Amino acid sequence: MIIERNMERTDLPLVVIPACFPSMVPYLERGLDEIAAKARVRMHTDMTLDRDEIMRRLDGANVAMTTGIHFTDDMLDDLAPTMRCITFGGTGIANFVGVDHAHDLDIMVCNAVHYGDNAVAEHTIALLFEITHKAGRLDVRTRAEGWPGSDITEIGGLTMGIIGFGGIGRRVAELAHGLGMNLTVWARHPDDDALRKLNARRASSIDDVFSTADVVSPHLALNDATRGIITAHHLGLLRPGSIFLNTARAELVEPGALEQRLRRGDVFAGLDVFAPEPLPDDAPLRDCPNTVLTPHVAWRSGKALDGIVRQNIRSVIAFLDGESYNAV
Amino acid sequence: MIIERNMERTDLPLVVIPACFPSMVPYLERGLDEIAAKARVRMHTDMTLDRDEIMRRLDGANVAMTTGIHFTDDMLDDLAPTMRCITFGGTGIANFVGVDHAHDLDIMVCNAVHYGDNAVAEHTIALLFEITHKAGRLDVRTRAEGWPGSDITEIGGLTMGIIGFGGIGRRVAELAHGLGMNLTVWARHPDDDALRKLNARRASSIDDVFSTADVVSPHLALNDATRGIITAHHLGLLRPGSIFLNTARAELVEPGALEQRLRRGDVFAGLDVFAPEPLPDDAPLRDCPNTVLTPHVAWRSGKALDGIVRQNIRSVIAFLDGESYNAV
Numbered sequence: 001m002i003i004e005r006n007m008e009r010t011d012l013p014l015v016v017i018p019a020c021f022p023s024m025v026p027y028l029e030r031g032l033d034e035i036a037a038k039a040r041v042r043m044h045t046d047m048t049l050d051r052d053e054i055m056r057r058l059d060g061a062n063v064a065m066t067t068g069i070h071f072t073d074d075m076l077d078d079l080a081p082t083m084r085c086i087t088f089g090g091t092g093i094a095n096f097v098g099v100d101h102a103h104d105l106d107i108m109v110c111n112a113v114h115y116g117d118n119a120v121a122e123h124t125i126a127l128l129f130e131i132t133h134k135a136g137r138l139d140v141r142t143r144a145e146g147w148p149g150s151d152i153t154e155i156g157g158l159t160m161g162i163i164g165f166g167g168i169g170r171r172v173a174e175l176a177h178g179l180g181m182n183l184t185v186w187a188r189h190p191d192d193d194a195l196r197k198l199n200a201r202r203a204s205s206i207d208d209v210f211s212t213a214d215v216v217s218p219h220l221a222l223n224d225a226t227r228g229i230i231t232a233h234h235l236g237l238l239r240p241g242s243i244f245l246n247t248a249r250a251e252l253v254e255p256g257a258l259e260q261r262l263r264r265g266d267v268f269a270g271l272d273v274f275a276p277e278p279l280p281d282d283a284p285l286r287d288c289p290n291t292v293l294t295p296h297v298a299w300r301s302g303k304a305l306d307g308i309v310r311q312n313i314r315s316v317i318a319f320l321d322g323e324s325y326n327a328v
Numbered sequence: 329m330i331i332e333r334n335m336e337r338t339d340l341p342l343v344v345i346p347a348c349f350p351s352m353v354p355y356l357e358r359g360l361d362e363i364a365a366k367a368r369v370r371m372h373t374d375m376t377l378d379r380d381e382i383m384r385r386l387d388g389a390n391v392a393m394t395t396g397i398h399f400t401d402d403m404l405d406d407l408a409p410t411m412r413c414i415t416f417g418g419t420g421i422a423n424f425v426g427v428d429h430a431h432d433l434d435i436m437v438c439n440a441v442h443y444g445d446n447a448v449a450e451h452t453i454a455l456l457f458e459i460t461h462k463a464g465r466l467d468v469r470t471r472a473e474g475w476p477g478s479d480i481t482e483i484g485g486l487t488m489g490i491i492g493f494g495g496i497g498r499r500v501a502e503l504a505h506g507l508g509m510n511l512t513v514w515a516r517h518p519d520d521d522a523l524r525k526l527n528a529r530r531a532s533s534i535d536d537v538f539s540t541a542d543v544v545s546p547h548l549a550l551n552d553a554t555r556g557i558i559t560a561h562h563l564g565l566l567r568p569g570s571i572f573l574n575t576a577r578a579e580l581v582e583p584g585a586l587e588q589r590l591r592r593g594d595v596f597a598g599l600d601v602f603a604p605e606p607l608p609d610d611a612p613l614r615d616c617p618n619t620v621l622t623p624h625v626a627w628r629s630g631k632a633l634d635g636i637v638r639q640n641i642r643s644v645i646a647f648l649d650g651e652s653y654n655a656v
Binding site: 021022023047118119122123125126127129130132133134135136137138139140142143146147148149150151152153154155156157174175177178179180270277278279281286291292293294295297298300301302303304305 | 349375446455465468471477479484502503507606614619620622623626631632633
């Protein structure tokens with residue numbers, strides 16, 4: 001479906017939502033009037049990742065409000081004659097838009113921040129529970145096999161190693177603390193007060209985290225300093241029975257290193273992020289043992305969707321007013 | 329496999345472990361020497377629920393150490409000439425052994441307590457996460473479908489309604505509090521200090537819990553006062569989107585009431601306990617929508633198994649010494 005506002009007002013800038021997740025539609029619709037006070041608006045209510053279709057929908061647009069769409073530099077070049085602002089429904093924009101290239105083309109890029117800290121932190125814990133208690137996979141087995149036997153592992157008393165202590169890393173620490181886990185945290189700029197309140201040990205290095213924790217979970221933004229920061233060496237330090245979680249970005253891990261470590265069969269992984277996404281059907285990760293794979297859904301709660309849309313709309317309004325909000 | 333100790337010492341009482349979960353074997357083996365100082369011991373290391381086979385294995389036994397085996401009154405009658413003590417690897421003995429009938433036959437019955445409070449509380453939370461974040465079922469779908477879309481629901485900010493505030497109910501309250509949930513607790517003898525520390529509201533009635541909480545979880549022992557304590561009326565009070573959890577005993581709920589409520593399709597259930605168990609292949613619950621079913625595994629952590637076996641062995645030693653420990 002296409003929802004349009006003000007299309008006759010060709011004197012106004014054109015804001016296009018070229019695609020969106022169905023669950024985002026009600027939140028976006030709620031904000032359309034506010035934008036329509038200052039612009040023409042065209043919203044496509046379906047999701048597509050088809051490059052040609054997206055480019056057709058963005059033809060002539062001055063502002064694009066996007067979620068989950070990867071823009072290549074070529075696409076940015078083609079859009080550049082009219083496009084002045086792209087909003088991104090997420091925080092980790094680096095693997096969706098080439099920000100430097102966009103800036104070279106005089107395109108403002110805006111993201112959304114902290115809307116999903118609790119949602120992503122909860123999903124990190126959900127992956128941990130699925131590895132240790134297996135409720136979802138036991139449900140599937142109970143329906144297929146009748147009454148399967150299975151043991152569980154308690155997470156209380158285990159040590160959670162957290163790499164990065166921003167909004168999400170800190171929330172994961174709080175939830176893990178609340179579940180009776182011990183905490184080891186490595187961060188470039190740790191907040192010692194916050195660590196003390198959670199009775200968390202400050203790790204001296206990423207090596208320290210991997211060699212002492214039962215569960216390791218990175219929560220870093222992806223940038224040139226963090227790309228591949230977790231190496232095969234680090235994963236080699238995981239002791240048998242350890243669990244590696246990733247709800248941040250797959251590119252934080254050296255390419256191929258996780259697959260290689262998992263093939264030894266003695267550690268577990270709970271992953272919500274992959275490189276590339278969508279995860280190809282023939283991706284080696286799908287054949288690695290002891291994994292729980294979810295399709296980058298950690299951020300997709302109603303609360304988070306509402307927060308994203310509110311911030312993106314505020315960015316569009318700011319841009320239309322000649323200002324900026326959440327510009328990257 | 330059969331492990332025997334002291335079998336030549338026919339002057340000593342005979343302790344038989346007629347069946348056990350494979351994961352329990354190492355914990356039981358560790359305790360055999362202690363029992364063998366005072367008795368003959370025969371341990372079967374496989375699990376069976378076949379009545380005739382169990383009765384054959386228990387022939388002539390004076391003490392039976394059991395887990396997961398249901399004894400009918402007929403079985404107790406047949407065992408009575410020699411049997412003097414049955415230990416049960418669990419707390420909720422009521423639907424495994426007719427305790428009054430055993431006492432009439434001069435059979436001491438011993439259970440194990442609190443060994444699994446944290447394990448069961450964690451599994452309650454694991455079921456809640458699987459309903460809200462769906463990690464396990466998304467893993468299965470990601471492997472089958474490629475890259476399925478799905479939204480999640482945050483549990484932070486929801487209200488957890490807990491019925492019963494013993495060891496497990498209290499631990500569930502602590503975990504839920506740690507995850508940022510609000511708490512409403514109903515119990516016959518609530519511990520007001522503990523409720524205050526968890527910022528929990530004391531509910532005036534079971535009706536109150538069902539009509540105000542987003543998630544309802546009973547944690548009561550099964551006895552004549554609690555059998556069927558949760559009725560169709562209570563389940564009818566659940567608002568659309570609410571979640572009912574049960575890791576305690578299925579018999580706490582009026583027979584058929586949960587199935588009937590679930591068929592309306594507007595509420596969710598996470599269940600680890602059923603009546604009867606194993607859950608029959610044609611049980612109506614299997615066809616109810618919005619359910620996560622696990623096969624009574626909440627207690628089966630290594631820590632809990634260790635605790636059970638230690639307590640059961642202490643009960644056997646006490647019995648052999650003419651005393652009692654954990655006698656019901």
